[in-house]
Amino acid sequence: MENSTHCKGVEAAKDAKAPALAPSKASRRAGVIIVCLAVFLVATVCVSLMLGRYPIEPGQAIAMLVNQIPGISIDQFWTDQQATLFFNVRLPRIVLAIMVGCCLATAGAAFQGTFQNPLVSPDILGASQGAAFGAALAILAGSAAFGVSLSAFAFSIATVLLVLLVSSRAKGNRILVTVLAGTMISSLFSAGVSFTKLVADPTDDLPAITYWLMGSLTGAKMSNIMLASVPMAVGVIVLFALRWRINILTMGDDEAATMGVNAKRLRILVIVAATLATAASVAVSGMIGWVGLVIPHLCRMMVGSDYRKLIPTSMLLGASFLLIVDNIARLASTSEIPIGILTAFVGAPFFLYLITRKKKV
Amino acid sequence: MSIEIKNLSFSYGRHEVLHDISLSIPDATLVNVLGPNGVGKSTLFRCILGLNSRYEGSIFVNGKDMRQLSVKERAREISYIPQSHAPVYDYEVLDVVLMSTGTDLGMLRSPGPRHIERAYAALERIGVEHLAHRTYTQISGGEQQLVLIARALAQNARTIIMDEPTSALDYGNTVRVLSCVRQLAREGLSIVQSTHQPDQAFLYSDKTLVINDGRVFAYGDPKDVITKQLVSDIYGVDVEVNSLYGDKVRVCVPVNEIAR
Numbered sequence: 001m002e003n004s005t006h007c008k009g010v011e012a013a014k015d016a017k018a019p020a021l022a023p024s025k026a027s028r029r030a031g032v033i034i035v036c037l038a039v040f041l042v043a044t045v046c047v048s049l050m051l052g053r054y055p056i057e058p059g060q061a062i063a064m065l066v067n068q069i070p071g072i073s074i075d076q077f078w079t080d081q082q083a084t085l086f087f088n089v090r091l092p093r094i095v096l097a098i099m100v101g102c103c104l105a106t107a108g109a110a111f112q113g114t115f116q117n118p119l120v121s122p123d124i125l126g127a128s129q130g131a132a133f134g135a136a137l138a139i140l141a142g143s144a145a146f147g148v149s150l151s152a153f154a155f156s157i158a159t160v161l162l163v164l165l166v167s168s169r170a171k172g173n174r175i176l177v178t179v180l181a182g183t184m185i186s187s188l189f190s191a192g193v194s195f196t197k198l199v200a201d202p203t204d205d206l207p208a209i210t211y212w213l214m215g216s217l218t219g220a221k222m223s224n225i226m227l228a229s230v231p232m233a234v235g236v237i238v239l240f241a242l243r244w245r246i247n248i249l250t251m252g253d254d255e256a257a258t259m260g261v262n263a264k265r266l267r268i269l270v271i272v273a274a275t276l277a278t279a280a281s282v283a284v285s286g287m288i289g290w291v292g293l294v295i296p297h298l299c300r301m302m303v304g305s306d307y308r309k310l311i312p313t314s315m316l317l318g319a320s321f322l323l324i325v326d327n328i329a330r331l332a333s334t335s336e337i338p339i340g341i342l343t344a345f346v347g348a349p350f351f352l353y354l355i356t357r358k359k360k361v
Numbered sequence: 362m363s364i365e366i367k368n369l370s371f372s373y374g375r376h377e378v379l380h381d382i383s384l385s386i387p388d389a390t391l392v393n394v395l396g397p398n399g400v401g402k403s404t405l406f407r408c409i410l411g412l413n414s415r416y417e418g419s420i421f422v423n424g425k426d427m428r429q430l431s432v433k434e435r436a437r438e439i440s441y442i443p444q445s446h447a448p449v450y451d452y453e454v455l456d457v458v459l460m461s462t463g464t465d466l467g468m469l470r471s472p473g474p475r476h477i478e479r480a481y482a483a484l485e486r487i488g489v490e491h492l493a494h495r496t497y498t499q500i501s502g503g504e505q506q507l508v509l510i511a512r513a514l515a516q517n518a519r520t521i522i523m524d525e526p527t528s529a530l531d532y533g534n535t536v537r538v539l540s541c542v543r544q545l546a547r548e549g550l551s552i553v554q555s556t557h558q559p560d561q562a563f564l565y566s567d568k569t570l571v572i573n574d575g576r577v578f579a580y581g582d583p584k585d586v587i588t589k590q591l592v593s594d595i596y597g598v599d600v601e602v603n604s605l606y607g608d609k610v611r612v613c614v615p616v617n618e619i620a621r
Contacts (some may be wrong), residue, residue: 118449260464
């Protein structure tokens, strides 16, 4: 017999294939999970709007929001003070938590794919340490909050560009030299931060630097948010559009190239997009660790490794997670707990659980 | 001509790996590449695939100069089947096959139903469509290799290169993979595969290419190429080449063991 049983030839391919072409059970499940997460995020936002030391009724919150829509005006049944608090403090903070959580988780997922390593976080290429150094310098120079953010953002981007430049000149495995360069330059900037702390005025600048390093969303203002939202949106939208191609990138550069994907160019694009999102997040919120590492992991457990599902899931879960943690940060005790500390408290034990748990078959 | 190589030379730094290689491979031909480790088989493949681009000479695939083509255009002419290996992340088999179907898509686009259909059809053509929704890392090595062949088919390129497709497989899977490849070449694809078993060439190739020291040592019908002399020359092993089934197939037997 010429035709082996394992190679049916073209004729066999014409058989009916409709039933098997329907999305698999796992794929449908992932779709349901994504919808559920979207609903969960909306619910979390609604609850968060009402949470706070200063009471705002659910009805009032909704009415104040609806009132903002042009052409609709509702008779005011809330105090001006409530409105000020709602629009200047609570709402910006919730929006910022969502944006930062979404950016860090998405960037983390993207970096984990690009470097074919599930233990990578968004600051692998020095985005955080660069930002920290930029912020510390600006604080030393006596800048206002806005200047600190701007300096943090600029230094963050510059650090990653420096890492890319160095690694493009290095010999050897592309991924390895990029990660190595990132680690080295990170530690260089980390030493820079330590130095600024050493020379900082201990009554004034030092606490400001220390507090910034711990990460917090307290500085949320609509003006900041508007500015940060541009690089964040560009980064996240590009990563979302590239999500299928990141799958191919995880197979290795050579294999990707033989399948028609220019791996080097794609990797740079992913890194630049993820860095924009990360740098903007760090610039407005300080160092918030763990979200970018743990959330993609959790999402992978929920919807699998396919980036077409992993990216949207990370976006939604990252946003909900940071919003919930920020609610705890602002409500748990009389004085605000820096959110960076809380994410580490939640993130690190969870991560230890992940790497020690038995792999399910 | 599926592949036409003229005066190809390639060096890693000062070390010359390929020296003045010229050969042509017709359409719908299964070529078996033999040669000891480190003689430049993989380097030759990398040059043809465009992964090594700093070569001298020229390489034409399906009449197109590979040097003039973009990464995406190259992938439309030639596809590659690597040795099965475990990716870092778990993907569904169908998603693995789908990865090669993007050669007609823009950078920011994802594949649609048309591509999924093509990926599924490729799995059917290899006869492993029942694996479509299994996790790639959880199927056997032989099944993984068949899935990778399906992935190469889904790419719709007329020429395929395989680097030692069966080196990590057991006997049963080796035979299944090779007979699948044999069948695909009969259906019109040109396939170039490297192997370490001279015996395989008799059953599973139309032409045998022997590379030694970065040069074409021999190229032609397997029965003409694989001789006692050649195996002794390139592998340093004395064999007897025996004919079976009225010379439908031949086998190489190491003489040392028989003489005892």
